[in-house]
Amino acid sequence: MGDAIKSPRVRYREQVREEIKAHAWAQVAATGASALSLNAIAKQMGISGPALYRYFRNRDELITELVLDAYRDLSDTCRAAATPGDPPETRLAAMASALRRWALAAPHRYLLIYGTPVPGYAAPPEATTLAAGIMTLLLDAYAEADAEAGTAAGGGPASDAATALDDHLAAHRRWAADHPAPASALRRALTFWTRLHGVISLEVAGHFTGMGFDPALLYATESDSVGASGEVRSR
């Protein structure tokens, strides 16, 4: 229903664009985004270099498309992991587990989003929207967990610094303006993000190689520390 009847021209155009992106992903997976070559893609497809510029204005536009695809895929993955009926802790654990699997399945895809930004490159607005959507899933879970715990311990701040951060977030929550979650939920969602990203990004960049321990256990510990302690870890 989404794809109305399209003229064969635009059908062909979209098909070629997808084929170009497929080759681009293969290159990204092999050598990383910085080494992506439009010329090489054209050669692989049996067409001439400049022909690609009919489908993408320039290299940056192609990379932007890849970035958006990655964000969309990550967003879908998180959404699929967070089963609506499940208790919040289970959802958080499922998302944490899915996040790492998603990153390890294609490290360069993860780095395309969270790695070194390209020099003059600015992320498109849709990327921000998609990132916000993932944040909403986290906020939903933490808000629900907070509500269940009532006024009891639950996710209350664990230190003076956390209290100060909560106060600050209560006043600076532009990114979660239209979400009813309390400041402590914002803090915990941010912490979920930074702690899990901390482990994943060092792992995919290879900083743990040669150290001899299993990053999965470190990841599990960090997942636990952000309240993502369900039973889905070994699925």
Next chain:
Amino acid sequence: MGDAIKSPRVRYREQVREEIKAHAWAQVAATGASALSLNAIAKQMGISGPALYRYFRNRDELITELVLDAYRDLSDTCRAAATPGDPPETRLAAMASALRRWALAAPHRYLLIYGTPVPGYAAPPEATTLAAGIMTLLLDAYAEADAEAGTAAGGGPASDAATALDDHLAAHRRWAADHPAPASALRRALTFWTRLHGVISLEVAGHFTGMGFDPALLYATESDSVGASGEVRSR
């Protein structure tokens, strides 16, 4: 004393190498390592492109030199922050604070080490050595904190996952083989690294821009969470 009497040739050579690296750092700071151009550096220095290849075998070797410089500088910074006589918590707090300042002072320098690795690039052994040196500072602090706390709570594992990680690290500690710190100290040192890196890397990559909160407070909270709770934060 370290620099013995050198012939004018090697003196000149080293001087030019340093000048090249200085220009390279300027380029890295401006546009990031991926856009570093040997040709542009040569033009800035008023010499011809291929002349640079007398001083660096190729682009990778220059980047490797920059990476090593960055590691050396980071190592020195951490060592300088951890004042020997201070209590371990104070040293950890000072290192945490110095780490963030070091990263924000030159974001691209941080990304050169911890960002997306270059495709075919392998970090030189000396980089690993320097990274291990920083780890030793952390292990020293956590081991000392552990000893002070005796068998009491202190830095004991906070969850089942942490206990499992401790057990695993006790058996897989190749990276800290010659350090007497207990497994819990290894765990806490790793956590120091991943949690602080999680915040810093997202901040320098610009993922917090537009969200409207102050990353410094999030960083302070994470510093606290790894036992780096001294009074040096606002120095």
Next chain:
DNA sequence: CGTGTTAGTTAGAAGCTCTAACAAGAGTAT
């Protein structure tokens, strides 16, 4: 004062992104 090493040069190969100008096909309108 020769002699060998070293630092620079220019020329050029092979790659890249991207623009300009042109040929040929596909779809559409008359």
Next chain:
DNA sequence: ATACTCTTGTTAGAGCTTCTAACTAACACG
């Protein structure tokens, strides 16, 4: 059915990159 337009491909080429080859000039040393 014919004519027209729009799109997709082509080749040529500018300008950038890394990096090699061959050559010259200067410097340090025996």
